[in-house]
Amino acid sequence: xxxxxxxxxxxxxxxxxxxxxxxxxxxxxxxxxxxxxxxxxxxxxxxxxxxxxxxxxxxxxxxxxxxxxxxxxxxxxxxx
Numbered sequence: 001x002x003x004x005x006x007x008x009x010x011x012x013x014x015x016x017x018x019x020x021x022x023x024x025x026x027x028x029x030x031x032x033x034x035x036x037x038x039x040x041x042x043x044x045x046x047x048x049x050x051x052x053x054x055x056x057x058x059x060x061x062x063x064x065x066x067x068x069x070x071x072x073x074x075x076x077x078x079x080x
Contacts, residue, residue, distance in 0.1 A: 001065075003027050005039045007056040007074060009049075016054065017045050020061075035069075051078045 005027060007017040019026030019039050030036045039058070058070040 001029065001032065002061045003029075003037060003058060003069075004061050005056065005058050007041075007054045009052065009054055016049055017041060046076055049076055051076050 001021070003021045005017070005019040006015040008015055019041070021027045021029065021037075026040045028038045028040070030038050037058075052075070054074050054076060056070075056072060056074050057068055059068050060066060
């Protein structure tokens with residue numbers, strides 16, 4: 001499967017974080033036969049983002065099989 005993960009500050013906003021299953025893209029198919037993957041978000045991915053609520057979406061991107069697999073909200077907090 002090819003997957004993409006996006007996180008935006010509001011539903012129709014431009015992607016603040018984007019990850020893919022491409023080599024080094026941040027998504028690892030942990031247990032592909034069970035549909036389990038891991039999305040790695042580094043501290044540097046959020047350095048330029050404001051604290052607040054963001055919306056995320058994990059999507060299968062294979063041609064002919066595009067579908068949203070998971071979505072929800074994530075809260076970013078700045079630690080000083």
